[in-house]
Amino acid sequence: MLALLTDLAYLMTALWESARLRGVIRRWSELRYRTSGGIYANHIARTKDYGAPLREALRALPAHPHRILDVSTGTGYAAQVAMSMFPEARSYACDLSTSMLSAARVNLSRTALICCDSAHLPFRNGAFDLVLLQNAPPPLRELARVTAPGGWVILGFSAAGRLPAWLPEKVVRRLATYGLHSARWIRTGRGLYILGRLDVLEDAA
Ligand SMILES: C[S@@+](CC[C@H](N)C(=O)[O-])C[C@H]1O[C@@H](n2cnc3c(N)ncnc32)[C@H](O)[C@@H]1O
Helix, strand or coil, X not given: CHHHHHHHHHHHHHHHCCHHHHHHHHHHHHHHCCCCHHHHHHHHHHCCCCCHHXXXXXXXXXXXXXXXXXXXXXCCHHHHHHHHHCCCCEEEEEECCHHHHHHHHXXXXXXXXXXXXXXXXXXXXXXXXXXXXXXXCCCHHHHHHCEEEEEEEEEEECCHHHCCCHHHHHHHHHHHHCCCCCCEEEEECCEEEXXXXXXXXXXXX
């Protein structure tokens, strides 16, 4: 139940995009994840199908990405899954919490780790052809900004499968306003994923 409510809150922040709400959730995350790297790793291990939506979304990609960013990586779970599927890619992962990043360092040997707020990613426009975010607040505009034209954004939520359809539908429509007109959402297992490709000029023509 708590995981469902947390996913609900994360998806709502994607829609409201209010600096104040984002500040509150960021402060809550700072407190919640200040010292929880090891605890969170146990939570992942105990949660059935934790990465099922993410894995299904990654399998739906039509091509191998070369530059991957995992935003709000926590202990590095999503980056680890992506790197196991695309071992040739260069990968980056970021998070606010240094405790989570310490746990990620153990799990991710070939990934550059960066401590930052996901609302202000320290990357140039279009730097990645795959941007992942799982079980965290998604700053949609910023995720779209760092995605290359023709690149992909995946949002995965492990427990959001029972949320009403209007919520992921609205997120999909919001992604379209940032240039991901092909975005779609799929329920899978206990969760859901949203997958979108950033338009290239020919798409718009
Ligand atoms: C529930 S954990 C999920 C971690 C990981 N993505 C996974 O699926 O296992 C949420 C993570 O989001 C991070 N986070 C929350 N708000 C953030 C923000 N504004 N910027 C960067 N990281 C943030 C937290 O520090 C925490 O590590």
